[in-house]
Amino acid sequence: MSGDSKIGAVGGIGRTGPLRKVASDATASLSAAPQIQPAQDNLPTARLSRLAGSLADMSPPVDVARVATLRAAIASGSYGVHPAIIASAMLDFHSGAE
Known part of the structure; x- marks a missing residue:
C-alpha cells in the first residue's frame, strides 16, 4: 500500500506529554484510609x-366483631x-x- 505513510496517526491524536503515575496516587490514598471501627450495639x-414484651402485650390487629359475624354466617x-x-x-x- 503506497499511500499509508501519508495518513499520519490514527484518530489524529498524539501524546504530547509523559504518562502520569496513577499507581502512586492510589497507593497513597490506600495508606491514608481511616481504620474501620467495630460497630457499636445500637439496641442493647x-x-x-x-420492646418484645410491649409487642407481646399488644392485642393482635383483628376485628373481633367481624370474625364473630363471619363465624355466625358460616x-x-x-x-x-x-x-x-x-x-x-x-x-x-x-x-x-x-
Whole structure:
C-alpha cells in the first residue's frame, strides 16, 4: 500500500506529554484510609427485651366483631362464596392493583 505513510496517526491524536503515575496516587490514598471501627450495639439487649414484651402485650390487629359475624354466617349456612369475586381480587392483588 503506497499511500499509508501519508495518513499520519490514527484518530489524529498524539501524546504530547509523559504518562502520569496513577499507581502512586492510589497507593497513597490506600495508606491514608481511616481504620474501620467495630460497630457499636445500637439496641442493647435490655431495650430489645422491653420492646418484645410491649409487642407481646399488644392485642393482635383483628376485628373481633367481624370474625364473630363471619363465624355466625358460616355456622348458619348463609355465608356465600363467590368464586368470580375471589378470582378477581386475587388477580388484582398479584397485578399490583388495589
